[in-house]
Amino acid sequence: MVTVRLPDILDIRAALPLATELLHARGNPLTIDASNVAKVGTQCIQVLLSAHATWTTDGLSLNVVHPSDTLLEALDTLGIPFTEISEQESAK
Secondary structure, three states: OEEEEOOOEEOHHHHHHHHHHHHHHOOOOEEEEOOOOOEEOHHHHHHHHHHHHHHHHHOOOEEEEOOOHHHHHHHHHHOOOHHHOOOOOOOO
């Protein structure tokens, strides 16, 4: 099991480093800690959607834990259910 902690700011500058970090974790069950996310852009949402699809295709678990209100609000604004980025439901 690999754990990745998302940075506070998930803007366009964070998208490539996030994608790279997630690619390095490929092949392992993954937990993403989203507790500190204070700002989120659509580019990083796309990275998370892609990661979830990749892990699902690989038959491995990917769970986003402790999602911040900011992340949940961004997903809601975009009309994206939390389960599109995580196997488990948000506890919030």
